[in-house]
Amino acid sequence: MKVKITDIQHFSLHDGEGIRTTVFLKGCNLKCPWCANPECISPKIEKSFGRYISLDELKTEILKDKPYYKTGGGVTFSGGEPLLQIKELEPLLKSLDINVCFETALFVNENRVKLANEYADELIIDIKMLNPENAKNVLGGNVNQFLSNLNIIDLSKTTFRIPATKYSLADSQEICELIKSYPPKKIDIFKLHNLAKRKYEILEKEFYTEDITDSQINDFKDQLKDVFDNLEIIEF
Numbered sequence: 001m002k003v004k005i006t007d008i009q010h011f012s013l014h015d016g017e018g019i020r021t022t023v024f025l026k027g028c029n030l031k032c033p034w035c036a037n038p039e040c041i042s043p044k045i046e047k048s049f050g051r052y053i054s055l056d057e058l059k060t061e062i063l064k065d066k067p068y069y070k071t072g073g074g075v076t077f078s079g080g081e082p083l084l085q086i087k088e089l090e091p092l093l094k095s096l097d098i099n100v101c102f103e104t105a106l107f108v109n110e111n112r113v114k115l116a117n118e119y120a121d122e123l124i125i126d127i128k129m130l131n132p133e134n135a136k137n138v139l140g141g142n143v144n145q146f147l148s149n150l151n152i153i154d155l156s157k158t159t160f161r162i163p164a165t166k167y168s169l170a171d172s173q174e175i176c177e178l179i180k181s182y183p184p185k186k187i188d189i190f191k192l193h194n195l196a197k198r199k200y201e202i203l204e205k206e207f208y209t210e211d212i213t214d215s216q217i218n219d220f221k222d223q224l225k226d227v228f229d230n231l232e233i234i235e236f
């Protein structure tokens with residue numbers, strides 16, 4: 001069995017607890033304009049991005065870093081939308097005895113979410129926006145599917161990661177309400193950055209920017225702090 005990836009990143013510090021190995025799976029069903037991994041969106045191998053890897057080879061790569069997992073770390077499956085390949089990954093997931101995390105947008109069929117919840121020690125779930133029209137037009141996703149999937153996951157192992165954009169800021173009230181109903185383990189507010197600019201150039205795609213100020217992000221943080229304590233702003 002093989003899966004399609006773009007990269008395996010060793011010693012990741014922002015993709016879950018401890019030091020982690022992050023596997024970037026290729027293919028996503030959303031089209032977030034600010035995507036930091038635009039080379040992971042298309043399921044096709046394009047330009048210099050993407051390759052097939054066997055589960056055996058992937059396991060060997062992951063377990064090379066096993067000594068570092070004593071920090072509480074492990075493997076994080078990111079992307080792209082990693083749950084689109086979770087069925088192909090399942091034999092590997094069954095055989096791993098290390099901490100497993102999925103970083104997902106959760107806009108996928110509930111069967112895939114159930115599988116992820118079963119195998120994950122940790123989940124990082126984006127809350128991108130909640131306005132249904134914006135979710136449809138900007139992301140290409142159905143927000144009701146996302147909301148329904150929240151009922152499947154174990155919140156005690158979930159970090160919500162919120163990209164600070166004009167869309168999440170516009171929905172801040174709704175996001176606070178959602179967090180009251182679905183309190184996670186932790187919340188990260190994630191600032192947009194320009195580290196992926198070169199990849200956009202290679203892919204001949206337009207690079208997206210927004211003028212969100214630190215003060216707007218701090219206001220958002222304060223709003224969230226009123227309903228939830230364990231909150232951090234992360235910058236890459």
Ligand code: SF4
Nearest residue numbers: 028030032035080105
């Ligand atoms: S869900 Fe993630 S990988 Fe997919 S387009 Fe959005 S940011 Fe990119």
